[in-house]
Structure formats: structure tokens, C-alpha cells
Amino acid sequence: MRLYDTLARKKREFSPLRGRQVRMYTCGPSVYAYSHIGNFRTYLFEDVLVRYLRYKGHKVKRVMNITDVEDKAVRAARKEGRTPAQSQAPKIRDFFSTWDDLGMLRPTIVAKASAHVPQMISLIRKMCTRGYCIPDNDGLYFNVRKFRGYGALRRLRSPRYFGKAREDDYSKEGLWDFRLWKKWAPSDGGVKWASPFGAGRPGWHIECSAISMHYLGSPFDIHTGGSDNIFPHHDNEIAQSIAATGKMPANFWLHARHLTVRKKKMSKRTGNVLYAHELMEQGIKPMCLRYYLISERYRSRLDFTMGKMKSALREMGRIRQILKALEEHSRKKGNGKMHPSLAKLLASGFEAAMDDDLHTRLAFRRTFRLLRRAERLLRGGKLSPADARGIIRAIRRIDSVLGVLGQRQINEACIS
Ligand SMILES: [Zn+2]
Structure with missing residues (x-):
């Protein structure tokens, strides 16, 4: 690391x-x-x-x-x-x-x-x-x-x-x-x-x-x-x-x-500050705010506008829908043949990004890309419940770090 x-x-x-x-x-x-x-x-x-x-x-x-x-x-x-x-x-x-x-x-x-x-x-x-x-x-x-x-x-x-x-x-x-x-x-x-x-x-x-x-x-x-x-x-x-x-x-x-x-430092001195409770009063869920604030690597520029945050949260909403579908599929009976790579790819892509100075943006991007692939396989009837279980397990472990894709959160919309 x-x-x-x-x-x-x-x-x-x-x-x-x-x-x-x-x-x-x-x-x-x-x-x-x-x-x-x-x-x-x-x-x-x-x-x-x-x-x-x-x-x-x-x-x-x-x-x-x-x-x-x-x-x-x-x-x-x-x-x-x-x-x-x-x-x-x-x-x-x-x-x-x-x-x-x-x-x-x-x-x-x-x-x-x-x-x-x-x-x-x-x-x-x-x-x-x-x-x-x-x-x-x-x-x-x-x-x-x-x-x-x-x-x-x-x-x-x-x-x-x-x-x-x-x-x-x-x-x-x-x-x-x-x-x-x-x-x-x-x-x-x-x-x-x-x-x-x-x-x-x-x-x-x-x-x-x-x-x-x-x-x-x-x-x-x-x-x-x-x-x-x-x-x-x-x-x-x-x-x-x-x-x-x-x-x-x-x-x-x-x-x-x-x-x-809007490209200016948020500070008490300049007066352009935003408080978490203000966003929550506008219907933004705390876990979604968490996602937005860690969606870019900590050393990179992250510029806040309501529009940018909402579009990031819409993407997160779609990912949660995918997870929900996978979760449901994973509860079905049947072992089937394990899809060889998805769960393993999830873990290795995540770790490689995080080992590189906590590159969270890349970690999210890779995780989301693989989840979208899993969803395509699921829709095509090519994903077994065992595959879905493997993926969900990998996501749980990844989420012990990211903290935004948990069981409770996937049933929750980012913006109400
Ligand atoms: Zn100090």
C-alpha cells in the first residue's frame, strides 16, 4: 500500500x-x-x-x-x-x-x-x-x-x-x-x-x-x-x-x-459554507453525502455544486438498484456454475485502486463497472444465484471500507 x-x-x-x-x-x-x-x-x-x-x-x-x-x-x-x-x-x-x-x-x-x-x-x-x-x-x-x-x-x-x-x-x-x-x-x-x-x-x-x-x-x-x-x-x-x-x-x-x-475554498472566513444538516433538510441521505464526499480521491479537487452532487447520487441510485436485484437473486435456490471472475475481479480491482494512495474514484468506478456487467449477465439469465452470492460477499467486504453500499442503504433512495 x-x-x-x-x-x-x-x-x-x-x-x-x-x-x-x-x-x-x-x-x-x-x-x-x-x-x-x-x-x-x-x-x-x-x-x-x-x-x-x-x-x-x-x-x-x-x-x-x-x-x-x-x-x-x-x-x-x-x-x-x-x-x-x-x-x-x-x-x-x-x-x-x-x-x-x-x-x-x-x-x-x-x-x-x-x-x-x-x-x-x-x-x-x-x-x-x-x-x-x-x-x-x-x-x-x-x-x-x-x-x-x-x-x-x-x-x-x-x-x-x-x-x-x-x-x-x-x-x-x-x-x-x-x-x-x-x-x-x-x-x-x-x-x-x-x-x-x-x-x-x-x-x-x-x-x-x-x-x-x-x-x-x-x-x-x-x-x-x-x-x-x-x-x-x-x-x-x-x-x-x-x-x-x-x-x-x-x-x-x-x-x-x-x-x-464553485471553485472557491469553502471556509468560515469567506462565508460560502454548507452544513450537513442543511443538505439533509433538502432530502439528501447522510450515506449519500458520504458517497459524494469520498467519490473523488482525497488529494484531488472536488468542487461542490448541487447539480454535480445530484448527478453523482443518481448514479449511486442505479447501482443500488443493481445490488438490490443481485441480493434478491442471491436468495434463490440453486448453485449453478460459478461465473469465474466477477467476485474476484471486484476485490482485486478495488484493492489495486485503494493501494494506490486510496484512489477512491477509481475504486468506485471499477466496482460500478463490474456490477453493471453482473446486471447484464443477470438479465441475460447467465448469472447463477451462487454467482450473485459471491458478488454480494465481495461487495460487503469492499463496503467495510467505503460504507455506502450496505444492506440497509441499498433500499434507500439517495434523494427523497
Ligand atoms: Zn493539530
Whole structure:
């Protein structure tokens, strides 16, 4: 199985660092706002990855953080006149309710940043001991100029130094001493922890270094996220972890491409966001939304328009009709002669596509083509019930990864 590693800029053969267990870390949601379907494209890619690793016989330990302490979270809560926990509770509930609707497996461990501040403090102390901290009157910063090879993931070309990034969120593509710890200010309200660097709260990037290392050790196997996490977030994670331990945190870095809407990035900032519940209110079934969001390979462009989604779902509807017919035929008596290749072809075509960096588009295309062939044989009276049983078995196994062709779903229309 080959996966595209953003750091190496190429596909590399994947095998776990320790036995059959894959240790995987996912950058989870920022819960100052509701998550949109663009966010869920990334989580769905990760779900398909986890399921395919299991399909291949690996055990997967997956850790995902919840960002609940950053600048935006504090600001959003203040605007609502509530505590961050009060403001975030409905967003976290909504997040996992959509997560479950989309048929995703829950991570092994879900870790809120606010519950792991001691681990972050201890990691920052290690960095300071090794000389990577710059104290300032508003907190503690990471000295990026001391760190050799900063920005390797983003491949910064001749970067300039801009000084200190005093916000968690910054996009300038250059060198910034980023915040490790922010000293408490009245605008933080009740959000503060005691620390050797004064009362305050951690910067955004430190949580993923601390949480991943705490639960998975280092290096672990796979770090995933959306492509907007590459810089600065993941480059900062790499800098922090290496500064504290001397070790690269992960063996593979995988990033999902943004979902676009009419060619523009879907983001809370630009305001062109779509939420899963809005589509479901329009009669789109969650499993069909799942299909649409994984119908293109995770690294490729997927542009959302209602028209494109509906035409994809109509195709899925036809495939489900075929499966239903095969299912019915498979329940008939009679062994007959097994058609030599269809079930085997289904599995091998699927696996070859998925082994090539989770090429889901190709996996679906090959699977659908073979199902259409099976239907032609069925209509021509050339498919025995035993053949149909073999095909259904192969589809069940394939669907343990894709999660859209299950028994319950084939009786369901994609659009009501
Ligand atoms: Zn992260």
C-alpha cells in the first residue's frame, strides 16, 4: 500500500513502525463554530484510511484532538456572553452527531486540548531547557531561527523573518516566532492555567504535539489533516516536537485537499459554507453525502455544486438498484456454475485502486463497472444465484471500507 507523504512529496510504501499496529493522529475540529461539509471531507478521508488499514489486517489506534482553547474560541465565547465550555457544548454535540450520521468510526481517543494543558506545559519546559523559548511580556515564543530546517513541510523558499506571531492564526509564509504560551489578559476572562511561565493559556500549535506524543509516543505512523494545516500548524508541530525530543513526530504526513464551492475554498472566513444538516433538510441521505464526499480521491479537487452532487447520487441510485436485484437473486435456490471472475475481479480491482494512495474514484468506478456487467449477465439469465452470492460477499467486504453500499442503504433512495 502506497500513501502520498506530504513531507517526502511522493508516494511511499506504507508499513507500520511497530508490528501490525498503526498509530495515527488527526487534527480535530476547532469548536468555536459549527463544522461544515468541507471539514467533513477531511474526516471522511481519514475514516476511509482507518477502515482500509483494518481491511488490510492492521489494528489502528487513532487519536483526535478537539481545539477548545485558542484565540477564536475565547473570542466566540465572549461574544456570546458565555463560558467557552457553554459556547462549545452544542458545537461538539453537532459535530459528533454529523460524524455518526456519516457512518464514521469514532477515534480510539478524543482529547480536548483543555484537558491536556499539563502535558503541554511539560513539553514547553523541555523546549525551554534546550534553548528554544523566547520570553516576552505577553508570553513565551518559539525561536524559529534557532530551529534548523523550519518549514520543511511547506518547503518555504528563502523565507523572511517577520518577528512574533501574537495570534494563534497567521498566514504569512515566512518565519514567525510563534506563541507557545500566552500570559493571561483580562480579555481571557476565566480561561487560564497556572504554569512556570505565569498564569495563562497555551498557544494553538502545542496541543497537537503534546497530545499526539502523550498517547502515541514518537514517532508514530501517520499524521493527517486538511491541506490548510500544512503551514504553519504542522510545520510548527514538527519544530516543537523535534526541539523537545530530537525526534520527528510522525512517519507519514497525509493531507486532504479542500472541498471547493464553485471553485472557491469553502471556509468560515469567506462565508460560502454548507452544513450537513442543511443538505439533509433538502432530502439528501447522510450515506449519500458520504458517497459524494469520498467519490473523488482525497488529494484531488472536488468542487461542490448541487447539480454535480445530484448527478453523482443518481448514479449511486442505479447501482443500488443493481445490488438490490443481485441480493434478491442471491436468495434463490440453486448453485449453478460459478461465473469465474466477477467476485474476484471486484476485490482485486478495488484493492489495486485503494493501494494506490486510496484512489477512491477509481475504486468506485471499477466496482460500478463490474456490477453493471453482473446486471447484464443477470438479465441475460447467465448469472447463477451462487454467482450473485459471491458478488454480494465481495461487495460487503469492499463496503467495510467505503460504507455506502450496505444492506440497509441499498433500499434507500439517495434523494427523497
Ligand atoms: Zn493539530
